[in-house]
Amino acid sequence: EAQVTQNPRYLITVTGKKLTVTCSQNMNHEYMSWYRQDPGLGLRQIYYSMNVEVTDKGDVPEGYKVSRKEKRNFPLILESPSPNQTSLYFCASSLLYGELFFGEGSRLTVL
């Protein structure tokens, strides 16, 4: 089954404790992206990647890191999480210029 898989789906952590949200797709898509979704603000892009070893900042990259060492994986790293990073996070992938496929989302709470 074609899918984008994110883990963990739910996470509660404390300020400053590094965490990684994994994202993996099995559709051989070149493009992968991370979004955060907050009430009233819609989907905002954090980082995106056009292909392996190619990443670039989206609209809200501060406090986040990514890497793209393999085509299928695009982890999101929060080196020192803060409460303002409490949000619902989505990973997505697509063929270039095609539709975006979304993962199921990861709900993160930073205390």
Place this chain on the structure above:
Amino acid sequence: QKEVEQNSGPLSVPEGAIASLNCTYSDRGSQSFFWYRQYSGKSPELIMFIYSNGDKEDGRFTAQLNKASQYVSLLIRDSQPSDSATYLCAVNIPNTGNQFYFGTGTSLTVIP
């Protein structure tokens, strides 16, 4: 800023009626246009995509694109309570590196 604007709603329609959702975009380099449906707490799922001016129909859904007016819409015919969700408009702009830009969504409620 590549703006995509949607009326946030809420939009309420009776069951069986036509729901009309609208979206405008600012960048004339926008090439592909997508409508996603999102239930509360769930991930967005694709409803329709459209690339060319005019109408595109898929079952009860019709997407309409007018590039001259920078306007894209989604019509839902014979609306059902299960259509109650937030609808996200998205545009893809190739010359920004395959970037997708989303509106904030329109909340639709179909009243039985």
